[in-house]
Amino acid sequence: MYELDKPIYLYLLALVPVLVALYLYEVYWRRKKQREFGNAELVEKLAPERSVFKQALKWAVLLLAITCVIIAIVNPKIGTKVETVKREGIDIVFAMDVSKSMLAEDMAPSRLERSKQIVSQIINGLGSDRIGIVGYAGAAYPVLPITTDYGVAKMFLEGVNTDIVSSQGTAIGAAIDMAITFFDDPDSSKLIILLSDGEDHGEDSISAAERAKEKGIKIITVGLGTTKGGPIPMRRNGIIYSYKQDSEGNTVTTKLYPEALQALAQATGGGYISGQSTKAVTDYVKNTISSSKKTGFESRRVAEYDSQYQWFLAAALLLLILDFFLLERKTAWIKKLNLFNEKEQ
Incomplete structure (x- = not known):
């Protein structure tokens, strides 16, 4: 080569x-x-x-x-x-809510864009940890399998949008179950960072969190949006032409449900933090990672x-x-x- x-x-x-x-x-x-x-x-x-x-x-x-x-x-x-490189760190999977409610702009520039900014800043602060990305709405979608290539991860992160999953809803349980399958090293410390507004989270999310806990996985939930909420803009060619309405013609208001996200994190011994401050989230994640046990990943040959x-x-x-x-x-x-x-x- x-x-x-x-x-x-x-x-x-x-x-x-x-x-x-x-x-x-x-x-x-x-x-x-x-x-x-x-x-x-x-x-x-x-x-x-x-x-x-x-x-x-x-x-x-x-x-x-x-x-x-x-x-x-x-x-x-x-x-x-050719040399052999050994890495030590933990395994992290980002579970990102890509439902239409994430287009709400009660958190600038939007909930989804703030979510992507947070994930990008967390990646910037990582050392030798492995990361993966799952997108979910009405179903879960594997965006990026576990990897140490942060450049590739950021490239896939840019492509995350509300169109990658066709069915609507917030299937947090399915996202957690898929994230569990990403962890291929039974001895590594495992962390799921779930970013969502918690709306329409489904009844099976707590059960999925308990399954994650059984496998030694902690979940950090990041709340995106405000409890006051906001409308969901409908865009055409990047321009807002309307706001999402219900069957009776009323404008839909989507809100943050922090209680649901807090319960989800507590079920695994993890924690909840608001996404209002990107720096606060990255510092919180950094402290969690630093207190986690680091394990050596398998050697890989690098040319x-x-x-x-x-x-x-x-x-x-x-x-x-x-x-x-x-x-x-x-x-x-x-x-x-x-x-x-x-x-x-």
């Missing part, structure tokens, strides 16, 4: 055909001037030691040296070093890329030295071989 450190400099290779074209034009111009000067054979006799082949060879060597310098600037890297630019610089230097010693006159021993059946005049 290989990668290019600065691939944009590959555009400099376009100079090579330009220089070749300039050389060909220079050869054409020189021969034209020689024909204007006099008979070509007589002109050749005036410089019997001049070698057309040597002249072309010097140009080829120079162009090859320029090519090597450009490749050195690009800095190709090859994965030749590190070694820079190879030095070889191309060395080749360019050798070619330039060769170009310096190459003369444009014919080489005596090659001339004696008479490879092209040239006759002495």
